[in-house]
Every structure is written in structure tokens, then in C-alpha cells.
Amino acid sequence: MHSSSPFRRFFTGPAASPVGQFMQTFISRPEFGPFVLLILEIIVFTLRSGAFLSSTNISNLLAFTPELGMIALGMTMLMTSGEFDLSVGSVFGFAPVVMWTILNTGTASLEVGFFVAIAIAVVIGYVNGIFVTRLKIPSFLVTLGMLLVVRGTALYITDGFPQRTWSAEGSWIANLIVGEFTIGSIKIYASVIWFIAFVIVLAYMLTQTKFGNWILASGGNAQSAQARGVKVGRTKIILFIMTAVMSAFAGIVSSIRVSAANPNSGTGYELEVIAMVVIGGTALTGGRGTIIGTVLGVLILRFMRNGIVLIGVPGLAYNIFIGAIILGMMALHSWLERRHNAGV
Amino acid sequence: MNEELVRMEHISKFFGRVQALNDVTFTVRKNEIVGLLGDNGAGKSTLIKILSGALIADSGTIYMHGRPVSVRSTTDAIKLGIETIYQDSALVTQLSIARNLFLGREPTKGPRLLNRMDQQAMNEVAAGLLKKAGIQKDIPPTTPISSLSGGERQAVAIARAMHFDSELIILDEPTNNLGVEETQSVLRFVRNARDSGHSCIFIAHNIHHVFQVVDRIVVMRRGKKIADDIDPRQTTIEAVEQVIMGHLDSIPDAPPAQ
Numbered sequence A: 001m002h003s004s005s006p007f008r009r010f011f012t013g014p015a016a017s018p019v020g021q022f023m024q025t026f027i028s029r030p031e032f033g034p035f036v037l038l039i040l041e042i043i044v045f046t047l048r049s050g051a052f053l054s055s056t057n058i059s060n061l062l063a064f065t066p067e068l069g070m071i072a073l074g075m076t077m078l079m080t081s082g083e084f085d086l087s088v089g090s091v092f093g094f095a096p097v098v099m100w101t102i103l104n105t106g107t108a109s110l111e112v113g114f115f116v117a118i119a120i121a122v123v124i125g126y127v128n129g130i131f132v133t134r135l136k137i138p139s140f141l142v143t144l145g146m147l148l149v150v151r152g153t154a155l156y157i158t159d160g161f162p163q164r165t166w167s168a169e170g171s172w173i174a175n176l177i178v179g180e181f182t183i184g185s186i187k188i189y190a191s192v193i194w195f196i197a198f199v200i201v202l203a204y205m206l207t208q209t210k211f212g213n214w215i216l217a218s219g220g221n222a223q224s225a226q227a228r229g230v231k232v233g234r235t236k237i238i239l240f241i242m243t244a245v246m247s248a249f250a251g252i253v254s255s256i257r258v259s260a261a262n263p264n265s266g267t268g269y270e271l272e273v274i275a276m277v278v279i280g281g282t283a284l285t286g287g288r289g290t291i292i293g294t295v296l297g298v299l300i301l302r303f304m305r306n307g308i309v310l311i312g313v314p315g316l317a318y319n320i321f322i323g324a325i326i327l328g329m330m331a332l333h334s335w336l337e338r339r340h341n342a343g344v
Numbered sequence B: 001m002n003e004e005l006v007r008m009e010h011i012s013k014f015f016g017r018v019q020a021l022n023d024v025t026f027t028v029r030k031n032e033i034v035g036l037l038g039d040n041g042a043g044k045s046t047l048i049k050i051l052s053g054a055l056i057a058d059s060g061t062i063y064m065h066g067r068p069v070s071v072r073s074t075t076d077a078i079k080l081g082i083e084t085i086y087q088d089s090a091l092v093t094q095l096s097i098a099r100n101l102f103l104g105r106e107p108t109k110g111p112r113l114l115n116r117m118d119q120q121a122m123n124e125v126a127a128g129l130l131k132k133a134g135i136q137k138d139i140p141p142t143t144p145i146s147s148l149s150g151g152e153r154q155a156v157a158i159a160r161a162m163h164f165d166s167e168l169i170i171l172d173e174p175t176n177n178l179g180v181e182e183t184q185s186v187l188r189f190v191r192n193a194r195d196s197g198h199s200c201i202f203i204a205h206n207i208h209h210v211f212q213v214v215d216r217i218v219v220m221r222r223g224k225k226i227a228d229d230i231d232p233r234q235t236t237i238e239a240v241e242q243v244i245m246g247h248l249d250s251i252p253d254a255p256p257a258q
């Protein structure tokens, strides 16, 4: 090993060397904890079960992960601005019901149904945003109310029965959003591509743009941000709309993939998604957010759900692990935050 | 004498039955540093909050450059060039120094659609401003506000006011909770503000600090203005204290030798 090898420097060199400095910054980043946890998880599951890294299992993971993941990305932006949305799961269930009902009743084509469903999501997000920013009602109450309204509507218009979705074959929009292809022996849905595209766009938005600075400031100190000319209300309304639209899109993707639009689907997703976001290092109270962290949080929880079944832990024990991970990660983030504020 | 920058005329304000301001008329000229003194509860903060848009007067008019203006929010005030620096300095603690300095007025580069902040320019300008603001330590502009000391935070807030060419900078007890060094740097900054063409309203508990930096002293007591034209070079701290406490209604005519 020659003397300037990164490994040597990491283990023996002074912290001021470029690599040492890089490690220092890397360790103090909020994504570091979730990153280590994810690696550990992969190692443990791979060692305990040969099936974990099999191509069938990876295909499975890649099918469902982007669907919850897209909701989590929207939620990350919203939570960074200091709000959150409990109605995401109900929108996830409702949007495909709207789309398929429009098609199945012969009202219009699948494409029209798709755009109507997305337009309804825009309205839902807008209403959430108006209630929170104009009427100053906490997002917890507003979006809880919206959850019930949206879920109730989905159940009402379907009489509680799943909608048939077999007629999606050949539609350009269905191919565009969930068309499948294979890389080697791994089957991949187009939703993975969509998810990656959203990650890139939103990470750019949050860290590089003026709008991103406004999101962070709105969540950090809304009053001073407002005084500086930041349009806090408008910023939050846009994010509520974005979150609702991404939930609707995720629901549509999911319904096409499993060929069913169940008015009950998405139940309980809101909490799982919020867990993914906070595990990744985004603050529930706003002002701090990370898209990369959320990607890690999504993978941690999806791998956990998948892996513990593979290694023979009863699936019912899943929540114990999730709860423990949330508590552990929160402790870590708060410790890092205090260390950081102390100027270390 | 310089021309008038701000004139608050016949301002009154009630909080329930408490009259916090009673027909106060108060002016600040261009390039002038005015010290606003008075006991606790005299109405100083209420007066400047009305000027900075944080409160709205029950009656009275505000003029800038001789023209009546409407200050109904802090945003209005900032647009008019009135910046206020509070004790807690109203920064977003999670954001970096540079991001705070430019908050709401971030420079962008590249195609408009991409909305890209020019972070390099922001950091460069911020680094220069911090030096001017009297922060001797070499603090990178990417440091979050949460890891700065109270004095450094004040310096950032003042630097922001100066960079965006506010005509009037209001400091309400900016030196409370600050160490000796930090207090000196805030005072130095107030003096610099005048040299670079800004006007200031300076409120402080410590009358010695006020004497060190201001051109003119205004005294308030129980919601009323009781003295307007005290020149700190023509009088003593003791005499002004007598006026503040209500033992005297004005500074004695024969100024003691300095």
C-alpha cells in the first residue's frame, strides 16, 4: 500500500488531511447515521439469508419501494418547510379510484382519467395549504380532516369495492409510468426511473435553488423569513400541492402495477412515510431536510420489512423493529444536532 | 443641519387600557444617530415597533422624506429601507450566514427556470461583509447561525442591514446579553453606520454606551416624549439620568464643563 492511500491516511493521518477532513464532514452529516444503518442491514440480511440479494427479491423490492418512496420525497419537502400531511395515504388510494372509475364508466379515456385524478390532487393539496396558511390551523388537524374526507369519498363512490383495472394494456400512459424492462435477470418498472428523476430534481431544488432556501427558512423561522420578503404561505401551499400530486401519482403507479384500484389502499402509509423521512434526518419541526436521507430512510424501512420475513422473523414483529429504529435514529440526530450547535 | 429622514407625528397607542404612547412626535435626520432613552415601560420599544411595522399605531402618521407612508407590516418597513435589529436578531438559525444575509433577495444565475442561487457570489460577498462587520475570527460564510455567539449574530444582522442599503437601522437593546468584546464591536458598528451614510435609532439600557455613539438623545417617560434635543457633548450622564427618572424636566441651561 503506498503512503498516500486513503486507507492509511484515514487510520493514521491527521484529521486535517483532505481525506480526514472529508471523513469529518461526512460523519457529521445527518445522512451518516442512516447510511451506516442501511449498510449494516444489508450485511446482516445477506449473511442470514441467501435469498435477500437474489434477482427475484431485488425485483420485488424495486417494484414497491419507489411507490412509497415518491410520497416520502414530497413529504420531505413539506416537512422541511415545517408542515406535514396525513392525507397522503388517502390520496394514494383515491387518485386511482378516480382514474379507473372514469374509464370503467365509459366517461372518458384512461389518459383523461389520469389528468383528472392529478387535477383533483392539486385541489386537495391547495385546500390543505389554504387551511394551514390562511386560516392558521395546524397541519395535523387540517390533513387529518382531509384524510377522512378523501378516504370517505373513495369508499363512497366505489361502495367499498375495488375497481377493475385490466384494461390498462397498451395505453401509452400506462407504459410510460409503469412499463417494465429487464436489466440482466432483474425486472425493473419505469417507476424506478421516475423515482430517481424525482430524487435528482428535488435534491437540486432543496439545496441549490432560491425556492429551496425559502423552504428551509419557512421551516426554520417563518416569522423572520416573512419579514425578509419570503412568501412563506405561497411556498407552503406549493409544497402541499406537490405532496398531494406525488401521492396521487404513486397511487396510480401502484394500481396499474397490481391491476387493482382498492379504495382502501394506502391506509396507514402516512405514518410509515413520516417515519422514513425522520429516520433519514429531516426535522419534524422544519428547517432541516435531506432528500438523500429520505432515500436512505425509505430503503431502511423497505429492506427491513422484506428482510425480517426472509430471515424467519415473524412478520408481525416488524413494528417492533421499526419503532426501535425510529427511536434510535432520533436519539442519534438529536445528539449530532447538539454537538453541531456546540460548534464541534 | 441635515434634512429630515423620518418623522413620526402624534403617535398614540393603547394596549387595552394601558396607554403605551401618548401623542409622541419623533424625528430622525439623515446621517444621524439618535439615542432613545427611558425607564422600563416608557414606551421605547412600542414606538420603534410601530416604525418597523411590528405594531400599528392607534393614531398618528409616519412620514419618510416628508411624504406620508403606510407601514402595516415588517415587510413594508424593509421595503422603505427601515431595518430593525432585535435582541434575538431574527435570523434563521438553521441556515448559513450567507443564506441569511441574502434571504428573500437571493441572487440567481443561469436560466430563470432553473431558479439557481448564486451561492458562490453569496459566499464571497458575505465573507467581505463579515470582515467589515468587525468579526475578526475567520468564520466561513457557510457556517450556520446556530453555531455563532450572540455578538456574531448581531453583527450578521447589522451587516445585512448595511449591505441592503437601509436608510434607517433601528437597534433595540442590541447589546443585552453580550460580552464586553462583542458590545464594543456592536458600538463600533453603529459609529461606522453613520460614516457610511445610514441613520440609526439606538436604544440601550446602558447610558454610557449611548453617550459613546449618539448625536442626539431623546428621552421618554410613561408614554410621553419629555426631551428631544439633548446633545451628549453638551451635558453629563448624571443630568440625563435625572431627566429619565423624572427629577428634572429638561437639561439645566448652563452645561457643565466637559
Ligand SMILES: Nc1ncnc2c1ncn2[C@@H]1O[C@H](COP(=O)(O)OP(=O)(O)O)[C@@H](O)[C@H]1O
Pocket: B015, B018, B019, B020, B038, B039, B040, B041, B042, B043, B044, B045, B046, B047
Ligand atoms: N404587547 C403588549 N401588550 C400589552 N401591553 C404592552 C405590550 N407591549 C408593551 N406594553 C406596555 O406598554 C408600555 C410600554 O412598553 P415598552 O414599549 O415595551 O417599553 P420600553 O421598551 O420603553 O421598556 C408598558 O407599560 C408595557 O407594559
Ligand SMILES: [Mg+2]
Pocket: B044, B045, B046
Ligand atoms: Mg423595550
